[in-house]
Amino acid sequence: MKARSGVEKEDTPYAPQLATWLNQERWKDTTGAAVLSPADIEAAERRLAESKRKHDEDMRPLVEAKSAELRAQRD
Structure with missing residues (x-):
């Protein structure tokens, strides 16, 4: 912005x-x-990739728990 x-x-x-x-x-x-300079764009892309990695890492246990819950309900 x-x-x-x-x-x-x-x-x-x-x-x-x-x-x-x-x-x-x-x-x-x-x-x-x-x-934005190419260096600024590259830095933003690195921050975005790190943010996505962290989000996936944080969400993995929640997704696994919900998947297990749904499997248990199905069985």
Whole structure:
């Protein structure tokens, strides 16, 4: 959200709300220059992958317990 094209500061009175920015397709207002550097994108992708791994790790015991519960009900 903070990387919106054409918005320099979040607290500026001229920064549109995110919904407005999306609905009015404001990303087309810029020259097309990348807002995020390739290094920023790569770092975000690494954080996302780690977050997904952690989520899967946290959910595995819950899924296994629910699966066992459903199998017990079926039998």
